[in-house]
Amino acid sequence: MPESVQLKINGVPVRVPLGSTVAAAVLLAGHSAFRRSVSGEGRGPLCCMGICFECRLTIDGQQHVRSCQLLCREGMEITLGE
Amino acid sequence: MTSRIYDVLIIGAGIIGAACAREFARAGLRIAVVEAGFGGATFAGMGHIVVMDDSEPQFALTRYSQQLWRELAPELPPDVEYMPCGTLWIAADDQEMQEVRRKHEFYAARRVPTEIFDPRALYEAEPHLRPGLLGALLVPEDLVIYAPCAARFLLHQAQAYSCDLYLDKVLQVRDHAVILQNRGGLHAGAVINAAGTWAPELTPGLEMRPRKGQLVITDRYPGFVRHQLVELGYLKSAHTLTAESFAFNVQPRITGQLLIGSSRQFGVQTNAVDNHIIAGMLARACHYLPELSRMSAIRTWTGFRAATADKLPVIGKCPGRQHLYLATGHEGLGITTSLATARLLLDQFLQRAPAIPAEPYLPNRVMETAHA
Secondary structure, eight states: OOSEEEEEETTEEEEEETTOBHHHHHHHTTOOOOEEOTTSOEEOOSSSSSSSOTTEEEETTEEEEEGGGOBOOTTOEEEOOO | OOOOEEEEEEEOOSHHHHHHHHHHHHTTOOEEEEESOSOSGGGTSOOEEOOOOSSHHHHHHHHHHHHHHHHHGGGOOGGGOOBOOOEEEEEOSHHHHHHHHHHHHHHHHTTOOOEEEOHHHHHHHOTTSOTTOOEEEEETTOEEOOHHHHHHHHHHHHHHHSEEEEEOOEEEEETTEEEETTTEEEEEEEEEEOOGGGHHHHSTTBOOEEEEEEEEEEOOOTTSOOSEEEETHHHHHHHOOSSEEEEEEEEEOTTSOEEEEEEEESSOOOOSOOHHHHHHHHHHHHHHSGGGGGSOEEEEEEEEEEEOTTSOOEEEEOTTOSSEEEEEOOGGGHHHHHHHHHHHHHHHHTTOOOSSOOGGGOGGGGBOGGGO
């Protein structure tokens, strides 16, 4: 059984421990701005329990997914808001 | 407390009251607007400025008003989110495709440009629609606005001429005055009841029914939908007078948000969200736009349309009253027809000739006939 999974963040391969949330993986990779607000400011996880919606990002082409509520899967493609 | 005298006092600062305030103030009249809480249909509906063809009077009013909106467009501030996106009336079967051709001929005869889309043109215009549709009618001059900000803009324009706004509840309408809950009496030469679904409370005998509507608003998905999309089955839904109906009707907003509708319910008094209606409406929307099912909804609006039996608004002097005018009963077309409503009412007030016949909208037809 693998102890870790590999995913891509903005095209860059990242390996994280099995059971990590996507939010944790993106933070581990050193990103704090997960998306851009309407006025262009960087936004990242605040509550980490699915309430604040600040950690939304695009996963496998699906926009506005709450990254704190999703575990990493092998081969996931994460796109942070430009 | 001094009591100011106004030429015209308008009850309601929704889109109809705001449009009337602007129109009458521009004519040099001193206006007051009384608003009890900014919670009416203007704040719960789509801002679809749409030409309709249910009847000649409905066509005349929607087309006239749409042209007034198009004239006003250069003055609208950005927050009104004016978007000339057009409407696509979508045909899913042969019967609906016949309706596409009928509408095309109807509009062509009245010099409204439209275009018939075959499936190839439809999927090029809206690639996320489900496969198997037969075509659509594009009405390119239809457009979308954000109605609450449009109402605020109209009110601000009125205030720049001469208009006072009172946040208060009207308890009673008398000749030359209204009685307010907090402020007491307010005097005016004439009163316009533009209180939407609350209008009959202030003008007993006015026959209208509240028709509840619910909308789901999504997160921002820019470019997913490019036109206001309405199924032609909408007509079957909107025209029935049964208790409940819904239809596929999706509106793109400049922000990328989608407004998903639409539903119609009679006999419901509370503004709570009805989950079975929302579920039915969303299922219908996902049937046409399958990818919607993976998107996020962020809020739900509910509200009440002021519905008359003949589906035409009530615009004009109240029978049996010298100084009371009515501007209500617009059901789902108040945003569209607000500007024309205000213009027709001012024409009557000043005894000018209107640009379109005003008779179909006069109030006598919806007043209880106790006096007849």
